[in-house]
Amino acid sequence: MTDSLLSGHDLHKTYGSTPALAGAEFTIRSGEVVAIMGPSGSGKSTLLHCLAGIVRPDSGTIRYDGRDLTAMSDGGRSALRRSDFGFVFQFGQLVPELTCLENVALPLRLNAVKRKEAEARGLEWMERLEVADLARKRPGEISGGQGQRIAVARALVIRPRVVFADEPTGALDSLNGERVMQLLIGAARSTDAAIVLVTHEARIAAYSDREIVVRDGRSRDMARAA
Amino acid sequence: MNVLRDLRMGAGFAVTGGREGWIRTLLTAIGVGLGVALLLLTTAIPGALSARDERGRDRNEQRGQAAQAGDHTLLIAHADTTYKGDEIRGRLLRAEAPKAPIPPGLAKIPLPGEMVVSPALADLLDSSRGRLLRERLPYRTVGTIGDKGLIGPDELAFYAGNDTVTTGDRWSSVLRITAFGSPFPADPMDPRLVLLVVVMFVVLLMPVAVLIATAVRFGGERRDRRLAALRLVGADARTTRWIAAGEALAGSLFGLLFGLGFFLIGRQLTGVASAFDLSIFPADLDPSVPLAVLVALAVPFAAVAVTLFALRAVVIEPLGVVRAGTPPRRRVWWRLLLPVAGMVALYPLIRQGSESGQFNRGQVVLGVVLLLLGVTAMLPWLVEAVVARLGAGRVPWQLAVRRLQLGSTSAARAVNGIAVAVAGAIALQMLFLGIENDYTKETGADTTRAQLAVSSDAQVGTEGIARIAGQIRETKGVRSVFGRSGTRIAEPGEDSGPGASLTIGTCDTLRELARIEGCADGDTFIVDPRTSNSVGGMQPAPGKNVVIDPGQGPRTSAAPTPWLIPKAARTVPGRADGSGIAPDGVLATPGAVPAAVTRQLPYSMTVALDPAVPDAIDLARNAMARVDPLAQVYTLNETRESRRFANVRTALFIGSTVVLLMIGASLLVTMLEQLRERRKLLSVLVAFGTRRSTLSWSILYQTAIPVVLGLFLAAGTGVALGAALLGMVQRPFGVDWTGLASMTGIGAGVVLLVTALSLPPLWRMMRPDGLRTE
Amino acid sequence: MRIVLVMSIGHTLLGLLESGPCHGYDLKRSFDERFGRDRALAYGQVYSTMSRLLKNGLVEIDGLESGGGPERKRYAITDAGVTDVEQWLGRPETPEPYLQSTLYTKVVLALLTGRDAADILDTQRAEHLTMMRELTRRKIDGDLGDRLICDHALFHLEADLRWLELTAARLGELTLEIRK
Known part of the structure; x- marks a missing residue:
């Protein structure tokens, strides 16, 4: 696919003696939402980590926006993650001692945006995710669903081109999970960000445009299977 | 009995609580163990010092034991020397009979030309560093001195056999003895030194208490969660508390064992570590049994008490841990009460201490303890109050400040030890500085004019002095040598009165002692009494009849000789020579005094060296040892410190450094535990592209902020305590800025060390592995 | 794509009547509004259902209007009808296990x-x-x-x-x- 924003080809990764990826393929276009599904332990999170440049695959290539991610240094990939990628995880991702607003503003501040401006922009995103009233609260004082919305706001505050969401609703009930997904998809669509969504729930995967299934470290593009 | 059951159950958890439980127990045991080791060390130090003193006395030689050679007599001469700044104790031995006493640590008296050396000296002589010293000690080494004959393992000492020394009379520097050892008890310590030692012990032991209290709380948060699980299966609140106490008890008991181990290991190390110039034999570090028993009982008891006290504010519910509501705002008034009470206790003692005055030790300890407890009580309040007002700056700063705002108690607790140690040490430094003048004597030496002073009993006469001076002068690195001999003159007759000094030397030498215009051999000068610092005495005048009476002077017993002070004697203003001695009385050239007199007099010299020549001092000393082995050679210093005082000061430095390092270790453990708990969060931050440096700085700030506040408070308290102590010994207030700087510097160093040691694990945890949930 | 609502139309119409009498046409409109979604109720089906309910005594004619358009009956629910709705709502539906898929x-x-x-x-x-x-x-x-x-x-x-x-x-x- 020529217009792909981020793609991985023939990715292999082994932890110790356990193979996590064994020839996985992946591609995503700008503004696209792609779900990565599969049983636990199939390697879907590892695929996400490789694509996001958090983990370097043992072999294979990852291209992002014309650049070869696997050839970049650790520092270069960190810088890329700061500027171009957003992240939402299942839990344990908010810094407990910072207020919600400070959490949201954190990625901007890591990009050397001045505190005032970072927090103003953070607050805008909190408004869009309907959690502006939690700005002064700390993560320990809010519910799980609110926490995930804060996390979504934090992922989107730098206007990333790719959002990586690893089981973003895994710890939430259906109602909160659906709400978070709607907000995430809506907000990402409005900024034309692509979303790489790892989930094991079909209802959550149904928010995607396309899904691939990872089994035993191999990926299968279901659009082609159909 | 229920309590016992719960305690036992808790102890069981400590041992069988899986890997996590083990680690927790191990950390507690290490922390408590370090504390216990320090306690044991402290209880052992007085014994060690007295053992050292005792061995020192046992090998002393006492003057006046025998006047004539007998079948038990030994001639012993001091041949102490200094090599590259290290003092070497030297003795020349000449047995006058087969049954002559043998010095402690020796099997027999070495034969002439042979010597027995201490192990440290043997090493020095073998090393390349000892090259010049080998020339100075031209004896064959035939053995080593046993520990019994040394005060410390690093002492440099030798006994050399000799067959030429003779003793002239009872004041000779060569002694005739029949036994080694001093029959007199050791000097009692000055009450001011006692004060120092008492305060020092309090200052060193308080942080140890803080350390132990911190150690039994290692991993407390995780333990609380485990206790919550126990509540879920039906344990009541009281039971869980005792179970927790049981865990702490088990940890502290292991700690006792560890402590004993650390102590035994550390004791061996003290034998080697001479970094602080205080060497002690391992065997001397023998803790006193009652104190050791006290430690063994007090530590587990304290562990239980601290745990119960700490859990007082924690409510462990079946579904989790609740800190008793919002913790009550820390109030400052009762915290202030402690240091105030401490000052009140110390105040009446101020102006009490005199040279002979004794202190009420209980009151001193109480006051110091209260003051330092005040630090521990004030610090959490101070940290909380200051941190709450800190603004958010850069990201690392923000992370650190917010973290402290959420819970600064554990940080403040860890820093407490440092603060107490530093406060105490600063106070002691001030006290040292305040009484330093008493123990450090201004010698008056002018080290720009001379660097060595020589004094010898050898009666070599004017020509001898000139010959020796000439030989020394030829030595490489020697610039000038002024030799002279001195004696006393007095009124003729039975009741000779106090008399005055007579100094005999060449014109060059005399010019060092007075401002003399013209001088030739045969001239005599009278020192202007207004320029001399001698009080009273006889006032010499030209043409006055006197006797030259070496019996009044040092170390000779020649008969008095009548002498007429030449009428031509001029009065000249005197001046101190390089060794700081200002002349009085009469200065005479050799030609003005009968030669028979000068041959009976001991001599002294001052030597000036060329600073550009390396080892000039030791070359000159070698030359001197060759020419006159019994001469005493001193390096001239502007000040001279009391030896015992220096030891106390050294001990303080060792103690506070060790304490700070141990507290650093506990800070490190706390930090690592915190990092481990946040592994997941760290991985998430890495995913966001957070730089290593950002988190590293954050850790530095997180450690540094409480420590800086602690040091600030410690400086304040230390100066206050120091002022009180100075008041007690009636010395003017003065802050020892170098002491202050060095102690706060050590504190800051500990922060850096803790941060530096936290970084590798931090970086390891910043690997993305923590994100893996699959 | 259709979502087939499997339901009892008779009980549903009865339930709608419980809030007050109304004409057959209004009944249809109200049903479509709430449950129609993919397929509107046929007008004929309303009338056949209403006549069955009438026969069973679960509804009664409340009034009749004529003139202008078609005949317009106003239906009202009877006590027996209310009981029937209540019983229906209270009865659990049998879960369908789809054993033969x-x-x-x-x-x-x-x-x-x-x-x-x-x-x-x-x-x-x-x-x-x-x-x-x-x-x-x-x-x-x-x-x-x-x-x-x-x-x-x-x-x-x-x-x-x-x-x-x-x-x-x-x-x-x-x-x-x-x-x-």
């Missing part, structure tokens, strides 16, 4: 004939997800009623999908069983 049959047949059962499962899976995407889109754009109905369908589809996944994971085991 077509998918299962397909998988077994594929295995018996040596075809790739995994392919069949994946194809079905893709189909299911396609429908789930469609429903999700409608859910996002729709009102609360739409959402509830779509979620109902989504949960069922999700259940199928989980079965597909589980079966995919057990294909090896199943093959052994079948070929015994």
